Amino acid sequence: MAIETLTIEVAQEMAFGYTAIGAGLAVGLAGVGTGLGEMGIGAAAVGATAEDREMFGLALLFTVLPETIVIFGLVIALLLLFL
Amino acid sequence: MFQPKPMTHLLIAAPKEQMASVVTELYRHQVFHITDFVDQGKEGYEGVRLGTPLEGVGELSTNLLKIRSIENVFQTSPETLFDIPKRPAVTIREAIERELPAIEMEVNALTVKRSAAESRLRECEQRITELKPFALVPLEMDLYSGYDSITTIAGYVANEVPINVPHEKYYAVRKDGNFLVIFVETQNATEVEHILSDADFQSVTVPNETGSVQAAIDKYTAEQILARTVFAETGAKISELKTKYADLLAACDEVLSGDVERAEAPLRFATTEEAFVIDGWVPADHIEPITAGLNQATSGCVYVTVDDETNAAAIPVEYNNPAFAKPTELFMDVYARPRYNEIDPTLILAIMFPIFFGFIVGDVGYGIIFLILALFVRKMAMFKGDGGRNLIKILVSSSITTMFFGLLYSECLGYSLPWHALIFQRHLPMGADAAAHAGGPEAMPLLIVSIWIGIAYITIGRIFGIINHYRMDRAGKHRTKAILGQAGWIAILWSLLILVCSFFSVEQMFGITGMMPDFTTVLPIAPGLPGTSLGGIILLVLGCIFLAQENVLDLMEIPTIISHVLSFCRLAAVGLSSVAIAMVVNYLSFGMFIDPALANLDAVGVIMIIVGGLIFLCGHALNVGLGLLGGGLHSIRLHYVEFFTKFYVGGGIKYNPFGLKRKFSEE
Structure with missing residues (x-):
């Protein structure tokens, strides 16, 4: 029976498994969020740069703004795995 | 360091006869940033208008245009050429006078020949495409025309169409549309055309050729091959010329661009009937040589003044870094x-x-x-x-x-x-x-170090912000508010840090355990409420007040402190x-x-x-x-x-000294 085999070691392994899933979800979902955020900005930024080369710096700046979200996801994943 | 090069505002005034020598002298120094004169009809500027170009600019521009058009044929541009040995400007000028017409003629002849070959090539291609379907019909080309009472109809159709008037028909099945040729009596032609147009018939004109279709196609194919050879030959000759002259042309382009820039410089000056004024900037350490040079070039007929301009937005910016x-x-x-x-x-x-x-x-x-x-x-x-x-x-x-x-x-x-x-x-x-x-x-520990770097960066950024507001804003209430606002940001950041440290025992600083003082037990006011927390709260409130007095909406931005620090x-x-x-x-x-x-x-x-x-x-x-x-x-x-x-505002004017940066030529 499943309940009988659930020793402390197994429970710990399972807990680690869930942590790993959580870490994966944190990075993955945050990445999706960043992607969605950068989608519109990136398109507009390329358009603006095509119109005026001088806009490149500002366009790059706007494009990387949502990147912080995925970094937060990555940090949470690291905390989950290594804390 | 942390500051652009100091610039000085110079005003140069001289009689119009001296214009050429003043321009040449300024051009030689390559440090003078000209501020364009804009004729706005302002009060006190009556009778002042834009200057006119120096003499000879027409010929220079024409030559430059010729060179650019040759460069266009060669598909080269001075911007794409690098690491070419510099030539003396004198020899380049000689080359412009002596060699340029010959090069131009040669290139023009080749271009004409090439485009003729190209158009012939296209023409042949089109003829062959027109003739190809007729090759399926067992008739010579002469038989399609020259009748008094018979009309020829040729074209593409999806399926064979039954026609109920006397006619002669040739039908050929092809992959890209079935081909149909019909000979009918002219009086029935309209009726046949009606029938055909109902069947989605696309008519084509019969090529005006004689003899067999294949012979005509062969004739055009031969011509096509000939034209292609000519096209390739002229192309090869042009690229041969390109390798021979591209460097020289780039150098000529540069010298002429410089001459044109010099000749057109007066368009940026303010002039009156007899005199002109040049408004511009030089790095502070170049005033002496430029003034001396101008005096020498015009034998003293020039008046140079240093103006204490205060409008920083108009000053060109040149970096001053190690x-x-x-x-x-x-x-x-x-x-x-x-x-x-x-x-x-x-x-x-x-x-x-x-x-x-x-x-x-x-x-x-x-x-x-x-x-x-x-x-x-x-x-x-x-x-x-x-x-x-x-x-x-x-x-x-x-x-x-x-x-x-x-x-x-x-x-x-x-x-x-x-x-x-x-x-x-x-x-x-x-x-x-x-x-x-x-x-x-x-x-x-890595994350802790990153966050400390973030805290340091944001604090330094805000301190720079205070300095910038102090320097760039006009003295007054607005400036004080802005500076206090920046101080408020720093206060909030550090108060949050103090509060966190007061309630939680943070042991690591820079990833090293024991470096961080333990604030949780300092001057306990009540159990679990250390004295530092009170300090933190006071600082936080002060920070919020400082922030709010500049702009209340900024209070909404407080979470960005955390997100920006965590971003590190x-x-x-x-x-x-x-x-x-x-x-x-x-x-x-x-x-x-x-x-x-x-x-x-x-x-x-x-x-x-x-x-x-x-x-x-x-x-x-x-x-x-x-x-x-x-x-x-x-x-x-x-x-x-x-x-x-x-702290950063940016948007300074780029220091762009008058005088070309030479890549291919030297005086």
Whole structure:
């Protein structure tokens, strides 16, 4: 029976498994969020740069703004795995 | 350092006869930034208007136009040519006079010949396409026309159409539309056309040829081949001329552009009936030589005054940085050139960018790869121009810091070096060395260091903000408010820090345990409420008041303090992910393919070694690319978004001295 085999070691392994899933979800979902955020900005930024080369710096700046979200996801994943 | 080059406002006035010599003298010095005169009809400027170009500008422009058109034929441009030995301007001028007409004639003749061949080629192609369907009809071309009472109808149709009047018909099935030729009596032609148009008939005109269709096609094919040869020959001749003259033309272009710029300079001056005034800027240390030079050139007929201009927005900005920081000016210009009276953070960027890059990637192997890549790109001259060269220099310094941090982290392509990590252990417990890194990476200390860097950056940014407001804003209530607002941001940041430390025992600072003083037990007011927390709350309230007095809506932005500080976590996080990718690649290639294959070598083993080697190469190539992108983009972004937004205004005018920067010629 499943309940009988659930020793402390197994429970710990399972807990680690869930942590790993959580870490994966944190990075993955945050990445999706960043992607969605950068989608519109990136398109507009390329358009603006095509119109005026001088806009490149500002366009790059706007494009990387949502990147912080995925970094937060990555940090949470690291905390989950290594804390 | 932290300041652009000091500039002085000069006004040069002289009688109109001296215009040419003044312009030539200014052009020679190549330091005078001309402020264009705009004729706005302002009060006090009555009778002042824009100058007219110097004599001879027409001929110069015509010659320049000729050169540009030849360059256009050659498809070259001075911007794409590099590392060509400089020629003396005198010989170039001679060449413009003597050789240019001949070159122009030769190139023109070739271009005419080439375009004639090209149009003939197209014409033949079209004729052949027209004739091809008629090859399916067993009739000579003469038979299609020349009748009095018979009309020929030819064209494409989807299916064979029954026609109920006397006619002669040829029908050929083709892949791209079935071809139909019908001969009918002219009186019935309209009726037939009606029937055909109902069947989606597309008529074609009968080519005006004689003899057999195949013969006509052969004739045109032969002509086509001939035209193609002529086209190729003239093209070859043109590219021959290009290799011969491209350098000379670029030099001529440069000399003439310089002459035209000089001749057209008066268009930027303010002139009256008898005199003219040039308004502009020179670096402060060039006033003496330029004044002396002008006096000598005009034998004293010039009046030069130094004006104490206070409008900083109008002053052109030239960087003033030590040589090692010069390449980083590229990154500054991508964002925006600093204004004249604001802090120029180039130096900080020049020092910190490579350090951030190294901190993130931190791997001896990747550092060496970056260095080789940079040197290879420089050797092959793949990046042309100043921008590319500066980028390579930045990459070189970044690769050196990467190697340095790699030594500290004890990392080489994801493997450990023979010593334990000196500062932060970033290896995962994975692969052959899993036992040595059983504890996993020291993620927490790395994150703590990153956050302290963030706190330091944001505090420095706000302090710069205070200095900038002090310097750039006009003295008064607004300036005080702005400065207090910046101070408020610093107060809130540090009060939050103090509060966190008051309620939670934070043991680590810079990742080192015991360096952080324990605030939780300082001057306890009540159990669990240390005295520092009171200080923190007072500072927080003060900060909020300072912030709100500048703009109440700024209170909404307080969470950005936390998000901007936490954003610096990327220094740790991106680096750890890069190590993880490297270790996974090593595990996939060696752990799963190469090592087992070597243990028991046979035919399958050889294939496994090859596959493992491929995984190793591709995986690390991917990680090198990601490292360049991650290390570079995240480092620059931390400066652009988290640091510059605190104080940087930018939008200064680029210092653009009058006088061409010579690439191909020398006086």
